[in-house]
Amino acid sequence: MRTLVIGNGAREHALAYSLSLDPSVTEVHVAPGNPGIGGVATLHPGIRGEDAAAVVALARELTPDLVVIGPEIPLVAGVADALRAEGFAVFGPSGSAARIEGSKAFAKGIMASAGVKTAHAEAVGPGASDEEIRAAIDRFGPTWVVKDDGLAGGKGVVVTPDRTAAVQHVHDVHAAGNPVLLESFLDGPEVSLFCLVDGETVVPLLPAQDHKRVRDNDEGPNTGGMGAYTPLPWLPTDGVQRIVDEVCVPVAKQMVKEGCPFSGLLYAGLAWGSDGPAVVEFNCRFGDPETQAVLDLLKTPIGGVLAAVANGTLADLPPLEWEDGYAVTVVLAAGGYPEAPVTGVPIEGAAAGDGGRGVRAAGVAEDPAREGGLVSAGGRVLNVIGRGATLEEARAKAYAELETIDLPGGHYRSDIGLAAVEGRIAIPE
């Protein structure tokens, strides 16, 4: 099977790496990719994922048996539709189905019709006056949840007990021309559950937990994600099944009913409260950085799994097999991230094409001064992955891998998965 992955981050590196291990996969191409992915795939730099014409032209040239679209922006822009119109098998939802991430209002409507538990929400458009904004803020909180209702890659959310900060974020999002969604705060630990969805067929992957705040102990601003671990030792034993039955299947069925069936990866971001799961948000693609950990434990070769979704035969796929134990991924971020990442800094200990190690590259570029060398080129520079029989061991391996890499000025969280190891994650009574 010849495969083409669209995207350029650590998630796409993880997908490409897993595809490269699948004996049925003969070629892995990534567009545009990044130089850190070069060891496991042929890169096609210069192709922007959201440029449907360029992606289709590349697909015509490569004639892949499977195209996997990683990020949400091309999905929301309808790149999967453009490829399907040309007869390509695509892993990723149509533009219409990708609204589950692209439009919070659409997602809320689907959940309301499907009877799925989620936060109460109110939209505040960019035309609202300061008085209207303050009145809306006072109908919520504390704690306030203020979301950018555009595509913000997980970075557009402010969760704060500070009313002034909440009002300010509304103004900031409006200044960027986007509407805001105010939401009631959902209490309880967060869960990311990724489900393969093919119409009404839903197959869950392992549950994971992301760490969104930039600093240890969940301090500092939200980021795109600073690390993740999987599975979740504190989740009730029927936790995954409950999320599938109470959230993902009803949503998948509702989308079929509304004429926009979902095909691809439905990412349910949830809070596990006293009554069980409630939806914080949906995404229409694999999550980053959880995917890097989750795919590290997937034993079933991934090419056949993704192709089954793309070809509409997920219901016939045998149950997925998983490695025992745990996986942890830790993000090494550039100095200044998330506010103003410093780029162009040489990275020691990770080189272009290091595909086989527990490193997944994201914001990196070739170092013009060192052949094969890399420099930082984005906020989240790379991920390291550790796997172990226990979560403690997986953490130790990930941090040991991180010790072998040096990014001057870079930073990472030292507590990924630690609260779970120490039994400090409690489900509210």
Ligand code: GLY
């Ligand atoms: N893990 C956050 C995201 O993928 O949006």
